[in-house]
Amino acid sequence: MQEKEQGITVGKDKDFSDWYNQVVLKAELADYSPVRGFMVIRPNAFKLWENIQGYFNKVTEKRKVSNAYFPLLIPESFFKREAEHAEGFAPELAWIDTGDKDTDERVAIRPTSETIIYDSYSKWIRSWRDLPLRINQWCNVLRWEVKQTKLFLRTREFLWQEGHCVYEDKEQCDKEVRLFLDEYQKMCKELLAIPTLAGKKTDAEKFAGAFYTLTLEALMPDGKALQMGTSHNLGQDFAKVFGINFLDKNEKEALPWQSSWGFSTRLIGALIMVHGDDKGLVLPPKMAFNKAVIVPILFKKDKDDVLKKAKELQKELSSFNAILDDRDSYSPGWKFNEWELKGIPIRLEIGPRDLKAKQVILVRRDNGEKETVKFSALKKKVTEVLDDIQNSLYAKAEKFLKSNTVTTKDWSEFKKGVKKGKMVLTPFCEKEGCEENIKEETTATSRCIPFDQKPFKGKCVKCGSPTENLVYFAKAY
């Protein structure tokens, strides 16, 4: 058999965008769809999404959030009730052609579900006893983007989770808006091995209809920031327009406070970009379903013995879902490339000589380091190496973020930093007009106003107005 074309043909540093597309397609993570702007999430990537779902469902269970499912289609009148929300999403809505259908008004495919969910909440909430109400939905959403498609990062349909909570007062709401952002940050760190910057969005960048938005921002290797998740305090506006009221403990009618928070399959794009290398995908061990692959090196002599031992090792490593690649039709070298492309954290090679020496060769995907490991020590060693890979990937990404963050008060330094693909921390006035000017001149946007800043008084890097905050700016996806 002709072995099919393999491997990434461009360096990550040479042409990042081409490199990214090649990894996504060749590692069989996703594919384009015949309908422009849509994508197919292939099993290799869907497994990653299921891993994220499994992790996060444990978080929501602990936080007393229940999963539910709300309708795909939203009536036009619902969007119109909250003016900012309507304006924000109007350009991206896909409407259903109800020509010969029986609906009374136009309906659109959900771009996000605040409106359709809060209509239900208005029926379900009566008393303070019904609060807090915390519901999460895993679903597909559709936003008719006009920009060019980028698999996982910018597609018209994507998968996400959206949490929607209702509280008696602002204090509880504020607390949990922050709590779910913190959970996102922890997940990015512990599971995806991606460091993030957390903070508040400026008014220009907040969610359409929100009182305020908290965000997590990561820096990609090409110097662009990627929003990893957001958590919004929606205030009381949605409650007002959707008629959500409750009788408080004093039997008085009151308006609740609401929040929503979400992350999407875009996280998979971040994972690919942050950790991948010239050989393809690199999976942090906690994200890898198959954490190791065993490649037997087979010659005619001792073939059966080597295979038998390889099978024993696979069984021993079953808690790591170790793959045994015993296919006859591919060479060991081809297999090495294949599993490197797909990002499996550890490769174990075993040939006749290894069998005699009671050892395997262990190769790390992240840095290519090889070592021999005795059979008797293998399971323990694999556990240790997987831990070390997970930690090393995070440390490397954190080092990258730190060394590509600059702090400056100076406008020409700011421009230089943005141009070089840095995350720039700078005094900023938070005025929309000023932010617009910065964007026009540099294409950078504000990413977040970091939490817990030291007391500071300075002048906006652009307009010179007095400000008390430092704000992160960068180009963004």
Added chain:
Amino acid sequence: MQEKEQGITVGKDKDFSDWYNQVVLKAELADYSPVRGFMVIRPNAFKLWENIQGYFNKVTEKRKVSNAYFPLLIPESFFKREAEHAEGFAPELAWIDTGDKDTDERVAIRPTSETIIYDSYSKWIRSWRDLPLRINQWCNVLRWEVKQTKLFLRTREFLWQEGHCVYEDKEQCDKEVRLFLDEYQKMCKELLAIPTLAGKKTDAEKFAGAFYTLTLEALMPDGKALQMGTSHNLGQDFAKVFGINFLDKNEKEALPWQSSWGFSTRLIGALIMVHGDDKGLVLPPKMAFNKAVIVPILFKKDKDDVLKKAKELQKELSSFNAILDDRDSYSPGWKFNEWELKGIPIRLEIGPRDLKAKQVILVRRDNGEKETVKFSALKKKVTEVLDDIQNSLYAKAEKFLKSNTVTTKDWSEFKKGVKKGKMVLTPFCEKEGCEENIKEETTATSRCIPFDQKPFKGKCVKCGSPTENLVYFAKAY
């Protein structure tokens, strides 16, 4: 506080349809949506769906099926490629209004995903080495039904899983088409405690575009059959029109065989109908997330001691996710009704006298039987009772199915049976015209041709043509 209106106000035997709607709404399983024909799946029911997903994901993993996700929107031209498939789904499609959008052709929301998935398969499959290919998708689908909405049973949008497999030859395909139906039947029995009849659909009732369809049918208490899952051998037609070819082991180009199989959130409707009673939902223990609820009977005297013990018992029963209902604002009687309505399999009552006697009162949801159980024996007893409830519910449903199945060769007996809400097994010629006549006269449709029939020669109950098969008929949802 005014205690809110509780409980089902109509008997299951009195007005089955009203009873069903009341259980769905009052047990907070689902709610209507502002867009006609759509539903909200509330947390209580979504938990049931997640339970089914968890069970079935283990089955697919064992059967080497991978999960993936394909686009929501399908181009018009795709539907047209397979004529029967196109005709079958055309009336139920919802089209996107692409007036000011940039798509080249109309796109519809998926009613099922054969076409969009097989377009991808045509790109991914090259060689026999790529087969069998087995992919499953959990997603929402939309079919613009015109009949009246029935929560879980007939809604325009529903959730389901759809498996799509590709094989080298008919033999493998046949084998696994049956295998997945068998897995469905096992799941209905072991998890949902619902007995089903398995068999093949007649041509009139098979899936649009299929070579043949296998089905599982259950009989609801109102005498209507409900299709619980189907598994289709799609033959080679889709492969032909979507250009799926592979090089076989002899290096020759060949057309593969394909299958698809699915079940939906309709299973939750079946669960409610089959097991529920005049007090509300009855959950088979394996379907219940919270398998027990502890209701402390609190008086001023010994209140703290009773509560303390109740908490200890909750901890002891944590593997059953036991709820402790220690709410002050509701009476024990109100709580009993509440948890009966919601179908929790076991209720444990503990008051001051029980505390002294070191016992609880255990009440079974399925038959209302009460017994006292010593603290020391509780965990073991709960395990046993849960097992017994699971088995009893299945046995009861099986008895119902058997006592409501009649076998007849006689047309007037056939009509009488159908009218009385029986599942009628009868000799039938399998001709479409004859089936249409039966439907017009009785409203009954063929449900399935059971597998493994004894050799039989007879005459069609309706038209008298010779036939070798007995076929199940019933009214159906």
